Amino acid sequence: MMAATEEYDVVVLGAGPVGENVADRVRASGLSAAIVESELVGGDCSYWACIPSKALLRPAIARADARRLPGLREAVRGPLEAPAVFARRDEYVSHWKDDGQVGWLESVGVDLVRGHGRLAGVKRVAVSDSDGRERVLTARHAVAVCTGSRAALPGLPGLAEVRPWTSREATSAAAVPGRLAVVGGGVVATEMATAWQALGSEVTVLVRGSGLLGRMEPFVGELVAASLTEAGAKIRTGTSVTGVRRSAPGGPAGFGSGAGPVTLTLDNGEHLEADEVLFATGRAPRTEDIGLETIGLEPGSWLRVDDSCQVRDVEGGWLYAVGDVNHRALMTHQGKYQARIAGAAIGARAQGVPLLETDPWGAHAATADTAAVPQVVFTDPEVGSVGLTAARAEAEGRRIRVVDYDLGRVSGSGLYADGYRGQARMVVDLDRGHLIGVTFVGPGVGELLHSATVAVAGEVPVERLWHAVPSFPTISEIWLRLLETYRG
Known part of the structure; x- marks a missing residue:
């Protein structure tokens, strides 16, 4: 009342x-x-962003993890049941009520x-x-x-008539397009490429820059791109869309409306056809x-x-x-x-x-907001980062030391999945003696991130972190390996 x-x-x-x-x-x-x-x-988070996107992604990530384990991979060879995935997503968004x-x-x-x-x-x-x-x-x-x-859409002539997907349509769609073109290389683009590829779409990602997730450490985009490619997606970098049209533009928005395919014109003159196109080109x-x-x-x-x-x-x-x-x-x-x-x-x-x-x-x-922003990207592999990248820290004139370690060499990682691939990096401010940035890439690393966030936000001296003992055998032993490498 x-x-x-x-x-x-x-x-x-x-x-x-x-x-x-x-x-x-x-x-x-x-x-x-x-x-x-x-x-x-x-708001958007509850109905068209964070919650529905993670509901779509969770089955994809769980299946990918299962396929890395002998004794389980044989049981999950089949495709995802898209209607069941959508139904669970709908429950999490309270059926948009x-x-x-x-x-x-x-x-x-x-x-x-x-x-x-x-x-x-x-x-x-x-x-x-x-x-x-x-x-x-x-x-x-x-x-x-x-x-x-x-969502910020580019100023392409006729784009409104094409009725492209934005993040809203990508997280709320109830049918799987046969072919999905994803324009962009950031978080929305990579997460939705991961989800829809797993649900059965043929995904092509068109990136204007040189790689995916360009604001993060360089190895992040490389590992995510490799995994998407292995899953069947096509990643095309250095590519811009200069034109777009749909063969039957009159129907309502969304796949399954009876609308025809979308044709994208690329900057090299090539034409790419898809059933739907997602523009994930900023906010x-x-x-x-x-x-x-x-x-x-x-x-x-x-x-x-x-x-x-x-x-x-x-x-x-x-x-x-x-x-x-x-x-x-x-x-x-x-x-x-x-x-x-x-x-x-x-x-x-x-x-x-x-x-x-x-x-x-x-x-x-x-x-x-400026010193310790944490972020998880729910791709396969997952990405967790907080604070500054090495490049950003150097641009700010800080005297730093960068420590890298192969996550796959940690005992807990090997137990988590056969053939575990991942990377970890910590960025140390040498003048202040504490971490100013941490990045993890690998299956299951999202749950590691808060420990890094506490270290960065708390400005915990690196020497004190030596006394924070990780449990064996968990992936969190990466902290011990990073610190051992730092101490020499």
């Missing part, structure tokens, strides 16, 4: 995981909060306002519902923009229609913030931008981290408490 008042201490635009966490944190500070959402409560998440908002005392919210001046949000009715919410203390990001902020112009900001722009997520370019300190919209670290877990920081800062400022903990790693500073 909506409260009678239209005034709240805090108004949050966007009810994805980030907005939900901002609202929860300000409520924990004793402030009233309303959250505005035009789609499903839970948000009742459970709405109930959670109610349980923490946050009012949900359905409709499209737009800033309407200082501390004001106008909300239009599906019937065209409008109401105005005012905030006593703060408005938090948590509207996230959307853009969802700020084009949220009223930024009413407060002097450019619609469609990323929002610059300080470490408490307060928007720099707005006077009065009442506007916050949390999650993807501030372009600091476009990952759900990082946005939720920012939400905890911003919610605490909003609560403190509302109560007139000076923000005394704004130094790095303080309670009101999202320091991890």
Whole structure:
């Protein structure tokens, strides 16, 4: 039920995981909060990104792991049962219904306002519902923009008529296209290539750059590309798409609609035909229609913030931008981290408490956004990384030492899978004596990552890590091998 008042201490635009966490944190500070959402409560992560993509990927990774074990590989020779995979995915996204998440908002005392919210001046949000009715919410203390990001599509003529897949269609499709072209080489491209290849599509990945996952350590993309190629996918690097058309463009979007195949024109003049094409070519902020112009900001722009997520370019300190919209670290877990920081800062400022903990790693500073961002890429092999790559550290002028080790030489890796292939790297800041970056690639390494995140975020001296004894025989013995190599 909506409260009678239209005034709240805090108004949050966007009810994805980030907005939900901002609202929860300000409520924990004793402030009233309303959250505005035009789609499903839970946002992209819950219905079209993190959760459904991992639900699609888990059977693919489990089968790949099983095929590396004698006594089990013979039992999993057949294809994945796509309908069963889709059914499990649908369960995890609650069949695209948000009742459970709405109930959670109610349980923490946050009012949900359905409709499209737009800033309407200082501390004001106008909300239009599906019937065209409008109401105005005012905030006593703060408005938090948590509207996230959307897929950025290239400006190819006729692309809209082709109805390409973006990450949304790739994670929610209910039929397997015979041929899938994936344009891009980043996380979405590699994960969805992994999933749909395993489900039975003939996948071709078209990468404009020189390799996959180019923002990570070079060996990451090499190992993932090798595995995708062995699984049957085709990887084409240094390739751009210059044109696209569909032979029957009139039907509704999505495979199985009766639409004809898609023809891609490549920069070398070649034509490539596929049943569907996924463009995974970056993200853009969802700020084009949220009223930024009413407060002097450019619609469609990323929002610059300080470490408490307060928007720099707005006077009065009442506007916050949390999650993807501030372009600091476009990952759900990082946005939720920012939400905890911003919610605490909003609560403190509302109560007139000076923000005394704004130094790095303080309670009101999202320091991890720049120093210790963890990321897992759920390909086969998995990738886990946190902090800086060696190239990034050198570009910043740091004096570093890079330590590499073959993950396949660890006892736990050999027990995990026959023919285990993987690589580990740690980057040590020699002047400060602690880790500033760690990368793992190999089956099952995602669960190793938090130990690396603790070491990087905690700035644990390398000499102290020598006393953190890994259990035998686990893959985590990689820590011992890295440290032995470092000590010589």
